Amino acid sequence: MPASTKALAIPEILCLIFDCMTLSALRQASLVCKEWERLANRILANQLVIPNDWYAHDLSHLWPYLDRRGEHVKALALELSPSARLAQEVDLEHMTRQLDNILSRTPNLERLDVQVPREVKSSILTTVVGRHGKKLQQFETSQLNWEPSDMAHLLEGCSQLRHLSGHNFSGDLLQTIVKSQPLLSMIDCTHPRFDDDELIAFAKQVPNLLRLSVSQHQFLSTKALIGIANYCFQLEYLNLHFCLSLQSNGFQALLAVSPNLRFLDLGLTEVHDADIVVVANRCPQLESLKLPFCGNLTQTGIRAIVHSCSRLLHLDLSFCDKIMLTIFGNPSSPSSSSSFSSSTPSTSQSLPYSPWGCLGLQSLDISGIHASYSADTSVASALLPAMYHQIGLLTDLRTLKLSGHGFSLQLLEQGRIGLSKLTRLERLDVAKLRNPLPWATIIEIGNLFPKLTELQFRSNDVIPPQAAVEQEQAISEVEAKVGHRIKRGRFVDQQPEPIHQEDNDDRSHGGSMSLPIVVPNGMKWSALASTSTFSTTGASPTPSEPSLSKRKRSRSSSPTPNAPSTATDDINTTADERSSVQDKKDTSFAMVAAETGPADEQTQLEVMSATLRSGLKISFRLNGEDDDDLQGGPGDFGAGGVIGWGFPEAMPF
Template sequence: MDELPSRRVVAIPEILCLIIDVLDLSTLRTASLVCKAWHRYARQILWRQVIIVKDWFNHDLSPLYAILEHQGTVVKALSLELAPATRTKPNPDMDAIQRQLASLLSRLPNLESLNLQVPRELKSSIVRTVAEHAKQLREFETDLLDWESEDVAALLTACPNVRLIAGNYFTGGVLKAIATTQPALTRIDSTHPVFDENDFITFVQQLPDLVQLCVSSHQGLTTKALYAIAEYCHKIEHLGFYFCLSLQSSGFQALFKACTNLRVLDLGLSGAYDADITLVAAQCPNLEKLKLPFCSNLTHTSILAIVQSCRHLKYLDISWCDKVQLSIFNPATPWACEKLRYLDISGIHASFEAEASVASTFLPSMYQQLGRFKHLEQLKLSGLKFSLCLMDQGRPYLSGLRRLEILDITKLMNPLPWKTIVEIGNWYPWLKDYQFRSSDVIPPREILEMAAIEKIPNGYVLGEPSASARLQSTKAGLESMTGVENGDQHSSTATSDTSDTSTPPSSKRKRSRSPSPSPSSHSSSSCAEGEHLKELGELSIYNESVVDGIVKTRLRSGLEISFRISGEEEEGSEDDTPFSGGFPGGTPF
């Protein structure tokens, strides 16, 4: 590969970086093969983040090690993940885990971010291995449960550039070790902490430069802690108190008056009131992300204040705030946050006081407002206790959200026909995730008929031989109308009454130009049958397949969606559940 001629615009490093940085991974891989210059810049993105999924210390990583000999210097972020079953497995091999971790980190000299998942029984001494081999570390996240303050001090002493530490079950000793050895720390995130309120107050007094402070699931923090933050930490930009139920409104009032630089706020499952969130709208004009799920004290008053004042808002989660009504979409007060990318209004307008008539009144306004969010990438409308009227009222506006990647319509009040589900999914060319339940779907009629026939052994109905013959010929007629993909021939062979086995219907179908059922399948209801054949022809456009009672089809975006004919949800094992943390967009191995 040769260098591009310097007269080309793309040879200018700054322009080339801007172009390469917006390419998707597939295009980026291809671009890396064009020339040395493109390869040099592309590899910095392709290998910037590496994710090792499921049981990172049990894999043979020799192939990865060979790659890291050439690419290891550009890796900035590493996520080491575990399957849930491995995480709870007793008696882990500590020595093997340490050797694998040391072998990995020694090949990544410029590593800055590490997300480390370990078995539950592992001790915090594992962080000493990190301290030995990751001197450039700036961000450290882990799910360790058993902490020793000496290990934390060793890590922060060996890695003086650490600015973020996130973990579970931090003790008062851990907070003291952090404040003593790393006073320049700017971000901390603690879930299920076991430190007391006095330890926390001492900690924030010693770290006045904190810009991120997140504490989740701590019922011992009171208004006293909020007053301490308001007094000492004026630089806070990212604040979170998820599921901290002892915090009161007076503390929030003092905090939001002092911390006016907030960009991210998470008060999910908290006791925040309208007055608190209205104060955020007035004091924090630069707010970009607001998470308020399950805040039962909030109404439409505070949410209206937010969406009309915070013009830079990109992320809004008010899911399951049951007292928030659809009047937040009042056409007389349009939203000012037109750059919104994430919106979750699942479960709103659900309290006993909310009337269905109010929902129907504001539903058109809701869709008009949603249609203005041209940058919207994720929309969640789950669990709404009123009819969405997606096709009648929503289509003109929702179909214009061309950047939408994730759509959630689970727990519909009124199930939708499968054809409608597919049509909605096809509105969005970049759709990556489409969430609905099998019970949200009305299966196509011909699929139900074929499924019912399949449940009858050999097509025989006890005591009704004539009915058995009719079922066999009906089945053959349905099969004759069902084509298969990939060039397979249409099946039109009927099974005789004396046959021991019946031919199953084809599991995949495409549109048949002139479906011709067998003569025996004709009935006197020609009009109804004509409508049935028309429905079959229309639905076969989607190239559905039916396997083991599951109907599948592929949308125009390439996303495959499915539902169970029985309406029951598929039970997945824990091992099949993807881990939600880590570094999105990284290179999985």
């Protein structure tokens, strides 16, 4: 027997291996033999989700499973649909019995998330959860109106509770929590109703607080942060998302005394660079930083973070419109930083790279950062190599979001070498680009990543193959007519003007001119090239604003693990070659038809699809519409549309 096989025969080693497996791998391992099935099912049962209105449906098919393996369930989520959360009439007795049946079969439960309709009283949760939650350590609920007496009874029954999450907590409720559960160290509250003094009083009685989340508190002031800073010095998790009344002196007071901080969310707040510099200097353990929509931040604060916080794993800078691409490049002198808008391309291209200190980053979101420079777009073009070079150094990246930029990313032209180093990337978002990319380019981008499981883009972000060929032919005709090659820029800050006789005269004297791109009649805007976007109806093209169809949702693709690994379509192939390739059986993309609408008005909508070498299947509609029927991927529990239960990749806590 080989040594590797002997090692797998040791239960302890096998359990360690199973603990590191993904959900799909565990399911496959459970089919090997009965022993592997027993160990795999034990791990799978640790997390259980009962979605889609748990209290209103028949779950009798679940009881036999829980009778056999309920003792292994450690985390449980009971979910509701949006309509059920607003239900006005609920059978409270049936809900109580359903909840009691579930919790009585899971005696070792440690984490529980219960979603209930808006009108349900807190007494129901107190009665059932308090009776069965002897080992409960984390409790989360969507209950909106808690009575302090009900919370006291619940905490009395759940003596080991350490983490409590909910909505609309009042000051009285905070005091009840402190009195009933003095060992509580983590609390999350959305839309809290307590004031500054009540939060300070709570912090004073819980000096060992590790986690504090008070998101969407519109009246929380700097006074509260300063008060917390006087008592809580062990914070590891801090969430102040959408707290608009906070100021810099409060941020700095609390962050300066939080050396153990690992998670920080200051999205949609008035945080400034000076506050983020304090984080960089005082929080060396930081692992996750979320700063979406922080309009006061610039590259100064972000540079301090990425060079000082070496343990950073997750960074979200989405839609911080004052942050520029200079976070990836390091100017040779301070003066050059202030002269970006007036520097020449030659000086910009010579900017040296300054590697980030957080090379272990696993998730990076730079969607919508200020990536275009209106004064001189060539400067932004010169900074693109710095961006892709730095991203290429982050070889542990699993998630990368580059959507919403103000210019065409030119991913293959400038970023192929850097991006191809991201061999562990699983999720990529390039949606809502200013200029669409050819379909072959989308495929080639996806094929750069061998482990890709999700690729986000919109149908309107794609130039169909035939449209790309027609556009190239139109450009060639214009080039032949004017006698020289058109310079194709990366940016479309200015629309091209029609050719006039004066322009021809200027050309004969060596002057500059603006050349249009002739577009075939009837072509939609979504099929135009990324460098020029206007439509024509006659011989003299007139620039016009493109009319975009409304986006229904972002493009999310569905993985097909058993799909064959196919090569990408060559960008430089001709129209005839493309059509011949599509006729082949082993083509990498195919045209399919999707039927929508009522039976008496069935229409055929053409869909372009492709299978990437990772096995991921991507698709888009040629008419530019993104519909739910093209949506796919993991996370759907049950089979055949039947309401069921399942095991998630991660619990929604």
